[in-house]
Amino acid sequence: MRLVVDLNRCQGYAQCAFLAPEVFAMHGDEALMYDPQADDAQREHVLRAANACPVKAITVEAEDVAQARARAGASCVG
């Protein structure tokens, strides 16, 4: 899955690092490091982190969400 963090918006609250520590990590007091190509297994955690971010700095790419929906739809049909 692909995600983007708007680092201009990010205030270093670290909610994401708490909720998805495999994907987000604080480096020092304020700098956020993250994996923009996070493993699909982290999806739940990443979505939770995105929802929890107080400044809504985390975006899961729309294309990725569309693919996930398509996959979910396909598995329901099958």
Ligand code: SF4
């Ligand atoms: S929760 Fe949001 S503001 Fe806090 S570190 Fe993560 S991206 Fe930045």
